[in-house]
Amino acid sequence: MVSQAARAGDSAKKGAANRKVKLSVRNLTIRYGDVVALNNANLDIYENEVMGVIGPANSGKTSFLNAINRMSDMRSNMTVEGEITFNGVNIRDWRNVYALRSRIGVVFPLPVGLPMTIYDNVTLSPRLRGITDKRVLDETVERCLTRAALWDEVKDRLNHLGSMLSGGQQQRLTIARALSQDPDLLMLDEFSIAVDPVTTMRIEDVLKELKSQMTIILVTNLVQQANRLADRTSFFLNGEHVETGETEALFEGRTQDQRTRDYIEGRFG
Amino acid sequence: MFAATERDFQYKRTEKMFRALFGFMVLILAIPVLMILAILLIKGGPAISMAFIFTDPTNGMTEGGIFPALLGTIWLVVVSMMASVPLGIAAAVYLSEYAPDNWVTRAINLATINLAGVPSIVHALFGVGAFVVFFRFGTSILAASLTLAVMTLPVVIVSSWEALQSVPRAFREACWNMGATRWQTIWNVVLPNSIAGILTGVILQVSRAAGETAPIMFTGAALFLPFLPESVFDQTMALALHLFVVATQVPGVPEQLPYGVALVLIGIVMIMNTLSIWFRMKLRGKKKW
Numbered sequence: 001m002v003s004q005a006a007r008a009g010d011s012a013k014k015g016a017a018n019r020k021v022k023l024s025v026r027n028l029t030i031r032y033g034d035v036v037a038l039n040n041a042n043l044d045i046y047e048n049e050v051m052g053v054i055g056p057a058n059s060g061k062t063s064f065l066n067a068i069n070r071m072s073d074m075r076s077n078m079t080v081e082g083e084i085t086f087n088g089v090n091i092r093d094w095r096n097v098y099a100l101r102s103r104i105g106v107v108f109p110l111p112v113g114l115p116m117t118i119y120d121n122v123t124l125s126p127r128l129r130g131i132t133d134k135r136v137l138d139e140t141v142e143r144c145l146t147r148a149a150l151w152d153e154v155k156d157r158l159n160h161l162g163s164m165l166s167g168g169q170q171q172r173l174t175i176a177r178a179l180s181q182d183p184d185l186l187m188l189d190e191f192s193i194a195v196d197p198v199t200t201m202r203i204e205d206v207l208k209e210l211k212s213q214m215t216i217i218l219v220t221n222l223v224q225q226a227n228r229l230a231d232r233t234s235f236f237l238n239g240e241h242v243e244t245g246e247t248e249a250l251f252e253g254r255t256q257d258q259r260t261r262d263y264i265e266g267r268f269g
Numbered sequence: 270m271f272a273a274t275e276r277d278f279q280y281k282r283t284e285k286m287f288r289a290l291f292g293f294m295v296l297i298l299a300i301p302v303l304m305i306l307a308i309l310l311i312k313g314g315p316a317i318s319m320a321f322i323f324t325d326p327t328n329g330m331t332e333g334g335i336f337p338a339l340l341g342t343i344w345l346v347v348v349s350m351m352a353s354v355p356l357g358i359a360a361a362v363y364l365s366e367y368a369p370d371n372w373v374t375r376a377i378n379l380a381t382i383n384l385a386g387v388p389s390i391v392h393a394l395f396g397v398g399a400f401v402v403f404f405r406f407g408t409s410i411l412a413a414s415l416t417l418a419v420m421t422l423p424v425v426i427v428s429s430w431e432a433l434q435s436v437p438r439a440f441r442e443a444c445w446n447m448g449a450t451r452w453q454t455i456w457n458v459v460l461p462n463s464i465a466g467i468l469t470g471v472i473l474q475v476s477r478a479a480g481e482t483a484p485i486m487f488t489g490a491a492l493f494l495p496f497l498p499e500s501v502f503d504q505t506m507a508l509a510l511h512l513f514v515v516a517t518q519v520p521g522v523p524e525q526l527p528y529g530v531a532l533v534l535i536g537i538v539m540i541m542n543t544l545s546i547w548f549r550m551k552l553r554g555k556k557k558w
């Protein structure tokens with residue numbers, strides 16, 4: 001195991017050889033009926049790195065996240081081919097899909113505060129796993145809301161409806177809810193799209209804190225957000241995984257594909 | 270600061286016009302309802318008393334009260350709802366939350382919607398064939414209630430289905446993504462946010478079951494019975510049928526009697542509908558998104 005200090009260090013500077021693969025994707029093809037959303041993607045995501053995923057709309061970024069979570073099971077028109085290995089086990093071979101999903105926290109583009117109290121939003125996941133001890137739940141609520149930078153704003157009204165918070169607060173609530181799962185992997189899908197700039201910055205600070213404790217996949221429509229947060233960055237375009245590289249290198253123009261450089265530099269139609 | 274322009278005045282005039290137009294339509298709707306209520310109150314009001322509600326009809330149903338009919342209606346409604354509500358909600362949950370989105374499901378949905386529009390006399394004939402004859406329940410509360418259940422079931426399914434569908438899909442997805450099973454998602458998120466709509470639909474069907482005559486006429490309701498039902502295998506009197514009888518079948522009934530029966534029947538329906546509105550407000554007030 002890598003020590004806490006080393007893990008918190010800049011993973012970009014660690015040699016590729018001693019990185020542990022958290023998630024490996026092989027020949028992944030995602031279809032909706034006849035529409036190919038992602039075609040034959042191959043990439044690895046290492047433990048405790050932030051993997052940025054950038055690319056224009058309809059590139060297959062959201063579909064990629066959904067495939068990792070096996071949401072295709074819930075959608076009749078979505079088919080997934082290829083292999084995704086999470087924690088060394090093919091996601092199809094997980095004991096049950098619910099155990100897999102509870103290891104993975106998801107934050108959606110539009111904040112989804114569930115129509116229940118703030119307290120219930122954050123305790124839903126532990127309660128689903130059968131935890132009923134009030135002390136444990138109370139502790140979870142305070143810990144997760146604090147880590148999501150929301151505790152101070154809501155600690156006096158935990159029994160208010162989660163769905164009645166402001167957009168930025170709801171987005172932090174969904175992060176707290178994802179954290180209540182104690183996830184190994186946190187997947188964020190364009191989290192800042194409906195959030196004000198100040199909240200975006202606060203959430204980015206939260207993510208910087210979290211990256212020492214979990215693997216993060218950060219799908220973002222803001223190229224500079226990937227630059228600020230991601231150790232490595234993947235570029236998706238029209239269902240193609242174009243390339244993955246060290247964020248630093250990509251943003252200094254050392255890309256393998258001209259299209260990646262064009263997109264990062266904003267020269268894209 | 271800002272002077273009103275001609276255009277502002279024009280907006281205001283249009284606004285006023287539409288407001289008046291829609292107000293007028295509401296009035297047109299309300300007038301018949303209010304008139305019916307007024308007539309019932311004026312003509313039937315004098316008939317209403319504790320004795321009217323709690324005693325038996327006497328003298329060939331031209332005098333006395335309506336107690337057996339009132340009690341019978343309660344029997345029929347309770348037993349029929351015990352059958353159609355759990356079944357209807359379960360079917361709606363299956364169709365909305367579990368069934369794959371394919372032509373079979375769509376066909377079942379369409380059939381249910383159409384079944385909801387079938388005239389009650391058709392359900393009555395089905396009830397005679399199925400419950401009275403085939404299952405050998407005879408003409409009984411059970412047969413009549415099951416016939417009412419068959420009649421209300423499609424509507425309970427459709428209205429519950431609509432209530433379930435009104436819960437945004439994003440809530441389900443958020444819950445599934447946390448590792449919740451379909452049932453956990455239904456129990457924790459979908460049902461708590463659709464129960465108001467489901468109950469509203471159910472209660473409207475209670476009113477309908479209380480008011481229908483055709484489905485019970487041949488399956489379990491009697492014109493007159495000298496005793497009260499003791500089990501679901503007995504026949505019973507019922508308000509709706511009693512109203513039909515005293516209004517058209519028995520000579521020499523004082524005018525206020527049928528109006529009194531109608532008033533009690535409408536009173537039950539209105540209490541039910543008020544309950545449903547109250548439920549909706551109470552539950553909606555708590556759950557918002």
Ligand SMILES: Nc1ncnc2c1ncn2[C@@H]1O[C@H](COP(=O)(O)OP(=O)(O)O)[C@@H](O)[C@H]1O
Nearest residue numbers: 032035036037056057058059060061062063064
């Ligand atoms: N539920 C769906 N049904 C059908 N097609 C879909 C669905 N979701 C996405 N797609 C299609 O898949 C492609 C990739 O979409 P998506 O993964 O959402 O891309 P991104 O997140 O990069 O914008 C698009 O062409 C989109 O139209």
Ligand SMILES: [Mg+2]
Nearest residue numbers: 061062063189
């Ligand atoms: Mg997307």
